Amino acid sequence: MTKIFTFFGGDNQFDTVAKGQNVEGKLRSRGFGHMMQMARSMTPQDAAQYHSEAYVNALMTGRPPHIASSSGLRWDVHYRNAIFGMAGAMMEAMQYSLITGWPSFALCAGAHHARPGRGMGFCALNSVAMSALYAARSTGRQVYVLDVDAHAGGGTQAFIDKEYNEDIHHLDLITSPFDTYAPRRPQDAQITVDVYGMNPVNAYFTGLVELLSFADAMYPPNAGDILIVNAGCDVHEESAIGGWEGMDNAMIAAREATIRDWAVERGLIYTGLMAGGYSDEIFTPDMLAETHVRSICALLGL
Secondary structure, eight states, X not given: OOEEEEOOOXXXXXXXXXXXXXXXXXXXXXXXXXXXXXXXXXXXXXXXXXXXXXXXXXXXXXXXXXHHTTTSSOOOHHHHHHHHHHHHHHHHHHXXXXXXXXXXXXXXXXXXXXXXXXXXXXXXXXXXHHHXXXXXXXXXXXXXXXXXXXXXXXXXXXXXXHHOOTTEEEEEEESBOTTOOOOOSTXXXXXXXXXXXXXXXXXXXXXXXXXXXXXXHHSOOOTTOEEEXXXXXXXXXXXXXXXXXXXXXXXXXXXXXXXXXXXHHTTXXXXXXXXXXXXXXXXXXHHHHHHHHHHHHHHHTO
16 A cells, blocks of 8 residues: 655744645545554664764754754754654655555655755755665665756765765756756766746656656666655745746646656656745745645655
């Protein structure tokens, strides 16, 4: 059975943490409560297998403050609980899919900008990189990280470059230049889409197909290989950070359906997480949560 993993978090009201609870409520109200499972928080010992011990200690204690709050969000005990909770949810989602073969999803965000030794861009623990490295180390299968958040996944790439695991392929679809990087390995590809030109939605989907075609041509996936989708909704036209005109809920659902079809046709084991998406007075937290719900349902085929 497909599962959606939730986390025990604090009362931080910033979208990176708060929207997970809003999305969970909407999914439960639509009859998906039986798919929900509360994940265990990641332990500091497990986090230190991927992030530096000094950084993990800073996240646990709040000291030194400039490291503990390097994500750009102020450290407190509630935030600490939330970031380890979100990391635990993503890791359990990955483990569940590897054991059962069923798709899964984690209601977490704030991952792909974090480096091994510091946070960045509202991201503290890089659960994208940690779950990819876990899958590659434990299975020896090919792992495809498909990042469709508006911003580049420079943090994830830093982990991949550090380990240089040839079984991990980083595919990054970028519409906003924050945290860009130059791929140094032939296994990795990025496409930056000009969303301010003519017909940006068509250009965006063309870029997505090109990324998936790159994987098919250069590193063809086999049944049982693994896909991790960083399903950012900050591309939504109303998102306070990263949005652009023409990308509405229907288009985000179509993006996820395209990814799901590609994964299913190739027999991939896949999981995902919410990633970016930001509210303001116009794009309210409830509207943002609805966008993520549409994304999740399309990706999981619900």
